[in-house]
Amino acid sequence: MLNVDQITKVYQSGERSLKVLHDISFSIPQGQMCAIVGPSGSGKTTLLGLCAGLDTPTSGDVYINNRRLTGLSEDQLSALRNELVGFVFQSFQLIPTLTAIENVMVPLELRGERGADKMAAELLTRVGLADRLDHYPAQLSGGEQQRVAIARAFINRPVLMFADEPTGNLDSDTSESIVELLFELNRDAGTTLVMVTHDLELAARTHRVIRLRSGHILSDELTENAPVAQQAAQKPSESTDTNPTAGSQTDDASQTSSAPSAEEETIVDDAPSDSTVSREQTV
């Protein structure tokens, strides 16, 4: 589904060049829900951007459905995104001049598909906004906006869903319901999910967690939630990569929350503290 092959990303700022990603490789099979975690500045967003073809890697390749992204033109990438990819953003990113239903309709209208309004209304009903169709983003709360954004992300029936800290701007209760919604829609549609988060509780609820630190993959492991088929399919070479510190990391997600190591503490610090507490209560 999504293959990342030895990508590096170097940012050139003035004279100095900054290597943000070092030789990252992984592949995500169809239907898997994968979390990318790591402290702020570790390169998560950069990686996500590269996976979605929003940016081009300095070296290495990204494949979606075996189509190589490098070398595609901007417009080809756009078309590809419209066809295969959905996005959920940390800051919702609804278009302020469009109503809720219009925001949801955009991807379908882009394709020139008929019946966009019916589908959009259905999806909005499904995310619980049946009575807010004609409201503008400014008239909706944060949680409601994110629901609209999720509806928009799913309307073109994407095979690959990217979410960049989808709960980062929400309070804990709202976060919980948004996550439920996201996972539910995802399961129902069998969509592959790549989610960036620094919320380890949230990450633990996915099938797989890739830890990133300073542009290196620290670890890449399946969680207990992963379907058996996926657990069997995972080859050892993928979990023990070239990262020198990766070998010592064997603890799973449940251990992490009960006895955080120095490594994870920084991660937890990074997240809103109240959300961490509440997550512990819900687990």
Added chain:
Amino acid sequence: MRFIWKMAWRETRSSISKLLLFIAAIVMGVAALVSITSFGENLDKAIEDQAKTLLGADLVIDGRMPFDEVALALFDSLGGEQAYEVRFTSMVQFPSNGGTRLGQIRALRGGFPFYGELETIPENAATTFHNSDTAALVDDSMMMQFGIEVGDSIRVGNVTYVIAGRLLSIPGESLAQGLAGPRVFIPESTLDATGLIQRGSQLYFYQYFRFDDDRDVDALVSSIEGKLNELRVDADTVEDRKLALGRALTNLTRFLNLVGFIALLLGGVGIASAVHVYIQRKVNTVAVMRCIGVSTRQAIGIYVVQSMGMGLIGAAIGSALGVGIQRLVPIVLADFLPVDIDFGISWMAIATGFLIGMVITALFALQPLLEVRRISPLLAIRRRFESGGARQPSDPLRWAIYAITAGGILLTSILLTDRIDIGLGFFGAVITAFALLSLIGVGLTRALRKWFPRNSRYVVRQGLANLYRPNNQTLAMVVTLGFSTFLLATLFLSRDMLLTQLDTGFTQNQANFVAFDIQSDQREGLRDLLERDYGLEVRQDVPIVTMRMTHINGVRAEALRDTGDVRIPNWLYQREVRATYREEITDAEKITSGEWIGYFDDFDGLVPISMEEGVAGQMGISLGDEFTFNVQGVPMQTYVASLREVDWQQVQPNFIFTFPAGVLEYAPQFHVFVTRVPDRETGAELQRDMINAFPNISIIDLDLVLGTVDAILSRVSFVIQFMALFSIFTGLIVLTGAVVSSRFQRIQESVLLKTLGAQGKQVLGIMSVEYLVLGLISALTGILLAYGAAWGLSLVVFETTFVPNWITLLALIAGVMGITVAIGLANSRDIYRKSPLAVLRSA
């Protein structure tokens, strides 16, 4: 495509009022173009409809010498109804209050005008005049100047007439034509009695014809062309007049169109700036759309459609406004129009204005719209990274768009003027002006930021800092407001300069009083009057001998005129030449080649004369060429011994041809006296006394020249000011648009300040400072450029030292600052009134 339209509409829907405001920038420009073009079309139609009244006759034959028997016989053979007029300048006097003035006298015999009417108050005055031997019609402007009423009398030479009516208009002549020489109609039968037809009088003779048999007048004129040439007279037909008038009025409308076009271009600058800011606000939206899969082309398409939609609305409003304003144009131009304009809607004009408005919108919006291409979808997941030194690669498309914009403006200018050279010149001037304005604007803004006292009060510092807020439109406002200021300042400065230049005649020790047409036997008497009664010094007593030029290098002038080898100007051909003789050259002259010969008395030899070099150049005459003159019946052979440069600006008679002393002393002649009167009152008194003693003598004093120039200038500048209004309004609209589009930012700033404890008064103060400084920079920018322009004009056109009138300039600066503050604050009213809480809730 449907998607683009849909999105464009949805995006527009919520912010239509804001969008409309910046598109309003083109409204005034389009209105100007539509109204001027419509006016031009209506004018053409009026000229066509009123063609015959332009001439007042079917044919006019005019000459500078009395018609002889051959001419009269020719007129007889032409037949039809005829009228005759002798035209000349002379002093007129109003006995009721002693006022005197140089006027243009028209001694009329017969029923002119045959087409159209002399418009008068009372209405039947023309009939009264035609039926009387003692009545005169007098230009309304002169009667107002002297406070004269119908029924009062006017003295022309030795005859006193009763004023039968105020003359409002003459077919084919505009009011402005009467400013230099107010017109006075008198019966031709009284002409001799006036005693004004004397030696040296410059006379124009007109024979008017009306044919009732529908004959082809132009063919008729062609058939007698040779005879007319032989008689040294000109024929003027309705067709000729239509052409000449059309040419003059085309120039007028062309000029007005260009001034209107400037307003449109300023609007374009406003649009470019507004679209730029708009797109900056849309960066996030575009990035999200790109993430969802919208292609770059579609994203640009959405904003192109929006801009063009707004342009469409702007152009439509402008066209409608233009149709309305069109009614004003004839009123503004009334003084310059020889025909009555009917109001009519010209679809052609509306289409032209509308189209040009759309094109300019497209051209100016294109460049900022290009920024959409650069918005990466990456921006949706992270905020823009200010990558310090990393330069964006230069964009060839951007340069292509610059080229397209420039080309579009150039093409439009050529289209508007219908002339490649004028279009090019205008384009060059406008580009230079814009470039200079931007440069000065940027320079001033930078300088202010750099040199502004850092320890000034907070309110002042904050107000100033506001001009540099992100996404500010300071430069666009400076350019548009500055350009308007520039137009006005240049106008005022030029006018001041011209008047000051003339006025120095009174303040400096220059001659300022010229009396001409003095007959030889009047010389002594006049000299006594000036020297004994008034204690004035006659600075020059110039003899003038009139003669006709008959041959050049032995070839008859008539023959030369036919072949066209030598270009003989009309005045030299049709008129008697006025020449003088003297031993010395004057202060105003300089010999540029050949040798000045001051004395010559060999009556058999070739007389060495001196010729003005400009005219010689035009005619292709060089040293040694021979002229033969007929001096009052005596042929005189001359050759050009020297060429002179003449400074025409000095108040004194200057001559094309000067003769050496020794040959013309005994020829019939008249004189010109040049003197200096100490003040205006003395001048007026002297004039009265001179007219009473010597009615035939004409007087030009500086006061008269000043008054005339001022009258004409004020009418011309009224027209230009009217046209400049379009630019000023555009500047104000751009200002309003900029203020309104930065509203949200301003509200946040002001709320933040208030939460920090600022008083409403302080917030108001900060805004006032911002607009005051903006107004100041704009005004200074415009005035600096105008100063440069006026300085250039003073060198090239006025040939004088440039002394700017600081009061005018200061008033202009104050005006611009005042208007800027007023508009700025008016549009921010509710911002500083808002309570912090209310805004936090609504945000």
